Amino acid sequence: MIKVGVVGASGRTGRCVLQALRESDTCLLQAAVVSPQSPQRGHLVDGSAVVYSESLDVLRSCYIVTGK
Numbered sequence: 001m002i003k004v005g006v007v008g009a010s011g012r013t014g015r016c017v018l019q020a021l022r023e024s025d026t027c028l029l030q031a032a033v034v035s036p037q038s039p040q041r042g043h044l045v046d047g048s049a050v051v052y053s054e055s056l057d058v059l060r061s062c063y064i065v066t067g068k
Contacts, residue, residue: 005031005059007067009052010040017066022047031058033067 009032040052
């Protein structure tokens with residue numbers, strides 16, 4: 001599995017990437033980064049055990065990082 005981190009996960013593009021990762025057989029969502037003001041911060045990403053985070057440190061365990 002390819003571990004993917006998404007920066008800007010609550011934005012339009014980020015949500016599209018999250019959907020594509022849910023449908024993927026080869027990629028796994030490992031991290032989802034949002035702004036400190038995001039209402040998603042601290043909540044689970046739908047269909048995963050990943051929590052939306054404001055910290056870029058969560059990206060350290062990822063092979064690929066997408067986003068802004």
